[in-house]
Amino acid sequence: MSTAQAREPASPESNPLFLQSVARTLRVLEAFTQLPRPLSIAELSAAAGLDKSAGQRIVHTLQALGYLERSSAGLVPGKKVLYRAFDYLRMNALVESATPVLHELRKSVKERVDLSLLDSTNIVYAVRLQSKRENFPATLVGRRIPTFCSSGGRAMLAALPEEEAMQILQQSDRRPLTPKTITEIPALVDKIREARRDGYALALEESALGEIVLAAAVLDIHGRPVAAIHAAGSLSEWKEETFRRRISPLVMEAARALSHTYKHG
Amino acid sequence: MSTAQAREPASPESNPLFLQSVARTLRVLEAFTQLPRPLSIAELSAAAGLDKSAGQRIVHTLQALGYLERSSAGLVPGKKVLYRAFDYLRMNALVESATPVLHELRKSVKERVDLSLLDSTNIVYAVRLQSKRENFPATLVGRRIPTFCSSGGRAMLAALPEEEAMQILQQSDRRPLTPKTITEIPALVDKIREARRDGYALALEESALGEIVLAAAVLDIHGRPVAAIHAAGSLSEWKEETFRRRISPLVMEAARALSHTYKHG
DNA sequence: TTTACCGTATCGCTAACCGATACGATCGAA
DNA sequence: TTCGATCGTATCGGTTAGCGATACGGTAAA
Numbered sequence: 383m384s385t386a387q388a389r390e391p392a393s394p395e396s397n398p399l400f401l402q403s404v405a406r407t408l409r410v411l412e413a414f415t416q417l418p419r420p421l422s423i424a425e426l427s428a429a430a431g432l433d434k435s436a437g438q439r440i441v442h443t444l445q446a447l448g449y450l451e452r453s454s455a456g457l458v459p460g461k462k463v464l465y466r467a468f469d470y471l472r473m474n475a476l477v478e479s480a481t482p483v484l485h486e487l488r489k490s491v492k493e494r495v496d497l498s499l500l501d502s503t504n505i506v507y508a509v510r511l512q513s514k515r516e517n518f519p520a521t522l523v524g525r526r527i528p529t530f531c532s533s534g535g536r537a538m539l540a541a542l543p544e545e546e547a548m549q550i551l552q553q554s555d556r557r558p559l560t561p562k563t564i565t566e567i568p569a570l571v572d573k574i575r576e577a578r579r580d581g582y583a584l585a586l587e588e589s590a591l592g593e594i595v596l597a598a599a600v601l602d603i604h605g606r607p608v609a610a611i612h613a614a615g616s617l618s619e620w621k622e623e624t625f626r627r628r629i630s631p632l633v634m635e636a637a638r639a640l641s642h643t644y645k646h647g
Numbered sequence: 648m649s650t651a652q653a654r655e656p657a658s659p660e661s662n663p664l665f666l667q668s669v670a671r672t673l674r675v676l677e678a679f680t681q682l683p684r685p686l687s688i689a690e691l692s693a694a695a696g697l698d699k700s701a702g703q704r705i706v707h708t709l710q711a712l713g714y715l716e717r718s719s720a721g722l723v724p725g726k727k728v729l730y731r732a733f734d735y736l737r738m739n740a741l742v743e744s745a746t747p748v749l750h751e752l753r754k755s756v757k758e759r760v761d762l763s764l765l766d767s768t769n770i771v772y773a774v775r776l777q778s779k780r781e782n783f784p785a786t787l788v789g790r791r792i793p794t795f796c797s798s799g800g801r802a803m804l805a806a807l808p809e810e811e812a813m814q815i816l817q818q819s820d821r822r823p824l825t826p827k828t829i830t831e832i833p834a835l836v837d838k839i840r841e842a843r844r845d846g847y848a849l850a851l852e853e854s855a856l857g858e859i860v861l862a863a864a865v866l867d868i869h870g871r872p873v874a875a876i877h878a879a880g881s882l883s884e885w886k887e888e889t890f891r892r893r894i895s896p897l898v899m900e901a902a903r904a905l906s907h908t909y910k911h912g
Numbered sequence: 913t914t915t916a917c918c919g920t921a922t923c924g925c926t927a928a929c930c931g932a933t934a935c936g937a938t939c940g941a942a
Numbered sequence: 943t944t945c946g947a948t949c950g951t952a953t954c955g956g957t958t959a960g961c962g963a964t965a966c967g968g969t970a971a972a
Contacts, residue, residue: 464736
């Protein structure tokens with residue numbers, strides 16, 4: 383096509399119903415994912431692929447609406463984004479029913495337990511009950527990590543039709559998060575097969591060093607994986623085998639209790 | 648043509664930098680606050696004050712971007728909103744330093760403890776460590792309740808210049824949340840004065856029946872209130888006086904530990 | 913079957929937005 | 943102090959992105 387200088391890279395949605403003004407707005411808010419610090423208008427504009435003027439207008443509007451705030455060092459996300467997360471969480475029946483189950487689980491395993499949701503190549507933490515002091519961002523709701531290298535992600539991949547799982551693996555950005563992250567497709571396929579056999583998945587220091595995580599998938603009424611229950615321990619306190627033996631039945635039971643109940647989708 | 652009927656109510660921002668396309672986009676996402684259930688395109692459009700076509704386009708785009716998802720019963724918020732909340736939380740230095748403090752506090756009071764942030768007429772919960780089983784939405788991050796009827800809100804109002812506090816009271820929608828909610832300005836002024844004297848605020852069944860909440864304000868480096876530390880107990884287990892005596896020193900100490908440290912603003 | 917409402921798709925018109933431009937303030941380095 | 947760089951802010955005519963009226967097919971309840 384000879385539109386030499388296309389303004390937007392022919393937005394993935396060349397659908398006439400796709401509004402670039404909406405996409406631009408959200409790209410501004412998404413800038414903080416790459417640059418998690420107070421940003422200037424110019425930085426936000428650049429990160430969103432906008433010129434100064436467009437950035438100025440969008441920032442001004444988002445600020446007026448409470449989705450951006452001014453701090454002494456620049457613009458930061460506004461409290462309104464928390465309201466939107468609340469809307470998500472309160473409407474999610476799975477999050478609701480998982481909360482008491484996770485509390486029970488937390489009591490018996492005495493380690494950090496989480497509920498994560500499958501979002502294609504990533505998983506997002508939706509409920510988190512931490513135990514000890516840990517690296518701060520790692521413990522927050524909304525954190526996302528790649529599906530392929532998390533125990534929960536692999537537990538869900540194991541419950542997906544093989545073809546879909548392969549697709550996700552191939553679409554994933556498989557850069558390692560730690561030196562121990564498994565990144566080769568064949569090795570990952572092995573781990574997934576293992577998870578399918580065992581009913582749970584295990585990740586050893588793949589997203590954080592010193593951390594052992596065990597997870598089982600939560601299935602919806604059609605048998606599709608929609609979430610996972612995680613339990614995370616420290617390798618300074620657990621041997622792999624003990625962790626598997628003691629924790630896996632509890633995690634699997636919790637996941638089973640939540641499976642097949644709601645339509646979740 | 649006589650544009651007799653202005654399309655938008657001359658948006659609060661008649662500033663030429665205010666983009667109505669941005670405002671429309673966010674109004675769609677905000678619809679779930681009023682109507683927390685799966686919605687159709689028509690419902691979302693109506694809630695956002697848009698016609699069917701505009702709604703269709705915005706919904707289509709938000710869905711393509713992951714900010715809306717289709718469930719069996721209609722459209723619901725998408726997981727991307729959780730990512731944005733994560734961006735907020737991880738960048739907030741106060742949230743970060745409050746997390747270990749809250750864990751300590753949680754250990755000594757053995758009740759639910761929260762960190763809330765002041766957002767004018769509302770407070771938002773940013774960190775929550777719950778104890779027992781409770782009414783579900785009431786325990787979520789991102790939940791917002793009116794400043795005037797929460798202990799944390801009143802603790803912060805007490806730390807604000809009198810004039811500003813009055814302004815917030817007057818701007819507030821003071822409909823009661825429970826039969827015990829105090830809604831009269833003079834009575835609220837009394838409660839705020841009391842909080843100023845004591846260094847903490849108390850709310851008895853004002854946002855939930857059977858609940859007693861005690862809170863102290865966290866001040867920024869300029870002495871302005873930016874957040875509050877809450878501890879919530881059940882009236883079936885606590886007498887007011889015991890709660891005050893046992894809990895208030897701990898909550899005040901936690902709030903003091905966080906005050907005057909960061910620029911927070 | 914009828915009716916109502918759903919999601920989806922089309923298309924010409926136009927005003928909302930674009931983006932180039934300019935101005936004053938601030939801050940560090942020279 | 944004087945630059946130069948970069949910040950936020952403000953203005954304005956041209957045009958394109960988006961508006962909104964309209965239409966179509968499917969589905970579910972009456």
